[in-house]
Amino acid sequence: MIIQFFLTGLLLGVALLVAAQNATPRLMRAGILAVLAAGAFFVWAPETTNAIAHVLGVGRGADLILYLWVVITLALMLLLYLKLTRMARRITQLTRAIALMQASAPDADR
Amino acid sequence: MPTRQPVSFGTGEPWNAGLWVVVPAFNEASVIGDVVRSVRDRCPNVVVVDDGSDDTTEAEALAAGAAVVRHVINLGQGAALQTGIEYALRRGAACIATFDADGQHHADDLVRMVAALRSQDVDVVLGSRFLGRSENMPPGRRLMLHAAVVLTRLTAGVKLTDAHNGLRVMTAATARRLRIVQDQMAHASELVSQIGRLGLRVAEVPVTVSYTRYSIHKGQRLTNSVRILTDLVVGWLLR
Numbered sequence: 001m002i003i004q005f006f007l008t009g010l011l012l013g014v015a016l017l018v019a020a021q022n023a024t025p026r027l028m029r030a031g032i033l034a035v036l037a038a039g040a041f042f043v044w045a046p047e048t049t050n051a052i053a054h055v056l057g058v059g060r061g062a063d064l065i066l067y068l069w070v071v072i073t074l075a076l077m078l079l080l081y082l083k084l085t086r087m088a089r090r091i092t093q094l095t096r097a098i099a100l101m102q103a104s105a106p107d108a109d110r
Numbered sequence: 111m112p113t114r115q116p117v118s119f120g121t122g123e124p125w126n127a128g129l130w131v132v133v134p135a136f137n138e139a140s141v142i143g144d145v146v147r148s149v150r151d152r153c154p155n156v157v158v159v160d161d162g163s164d165d166t167t168e169a170e171a172l173a174a175g176a177a178v179v180r181h182v183i184n185l186g187q188g189a190a191l192q193t194g195i196e197y198a199l200r201r202g203a204a205c206i207a208t209f210d211a212d213g214q215h216h217a218d219d220l221v222r223m224v225a226a227l228r229s230q231d232v233d234v235v236l237g238s239r240f241l242g243r244s245e246n247m248p249p250g251r252r253l254m255l256h257a258a259v260v261l262t263r264l265t266a267g268v269k270l271t272d273a274h275n276g277l278r279v280m281t282a283a284t285a286r287r288l289r290i291v292q293d294q295m296a297h298a299s300e301l302v303s304q305i306g307r308l309g310l311r312v313a314e315v316p317v318t319v320s321y322t323r324y325s326i327h328k329g330q331r332l333t334n335s336v337r338i339l340t341d342l343v344v345g346w347l348l349r
Binding site for chain 2: 081082085086088089091092095096098099100102103
């Protein structure tokens with residue numbers, strides 16, 4: 001019982017944080033909130049994960065959650081890596097602009 | 111001792127008219143002065159891109175007579191090349207060469223490459239150590255480079271004998287069309303695939319690459335090829 005209240009509180013906290021992210025696209029926010037709501041549902045009705053797992057051919061609901069967790073984590077890591085690369089490219093453009101700005105003007109050097 | 115007289119190709123102007131040589135450098139203070147001087151014996155327009163070195167690379171390059179453009183932070187060789195190319199274009203370059211800072215290349219090869227660019231009516235001339243000579247190349251390096259050649263032939267559809275040679279010469283028009291976004295070492299493969307995609311006319315010219323203990327230490331290790339492949343996949347995803 002204690003763990004269920006704890007997890008629900010945690011999910012609620014995350015939901016509030018997500019809802020407040022104005023910069024994130026509305027559709028994305030709605031999607032994340034739906035996943036969080038599903039999570040809260042499974043916290044209070046864990047047997048349903050077993051039923052879904054059986055339909056998909058997985059032995060236990062807990063295993064299904066684990067597999068999904070791994071897949072989602074890997075996808076998030078890839079997205080983060082792409083985002084980092086994009087950011088690095090912007091830093092490159094900035095650094096290049098500074099370098100070219102500070103270069104001695106044509107005909108002024110030598 | 112090769113001649114220091116400018117060679118002319120019958121057009122009335124010296125062979126190096128409008129040529130700019132781009133030298134990307136990161137912590138090369140011990141060799142950059144000699145490299146710049148050897149290039150300036152052949153071509154006066156040299157720009158060293160100091161890629162955020164924390165040694166005296168910039169001062170050495172300036173003292174040797176190069177123009178210096180400095181990245182305030184280290185970005186990688188690909189980024190440095192693109193910066194140097196943009197600088198050369200701003201200075202009104204008619205053709206642009208890329209040249210390694212570690213002393214592996216020979217300035218004399220530039221003369222033949224520019225000659226090939228002008229006489230063979232191509233967009234870009236690439237140096238090939240496998241058509242030419244390589245001195246003291248470690249066997250592991252040779253294997254890695256051959257693998258890279260096969261890979262670029264499969265992915266870019268461009269048939270080359272040496273896909274990752276830092277010695278290149280291109281026309282200004284070509285330099286404007288190419289755009290290096292791979293900041294690190296994947297830029298070499300990126301350039302070849304852009305050459306393939308844009309349908310540029312390429313010629314390979316035999317050049318000599320001299321491996322020294324210094325250049326081998328500064329060069330690419332096998333583990334880096336994994337990084338290069340990752341960068342290429344990410345670049346493809348972001349295209």
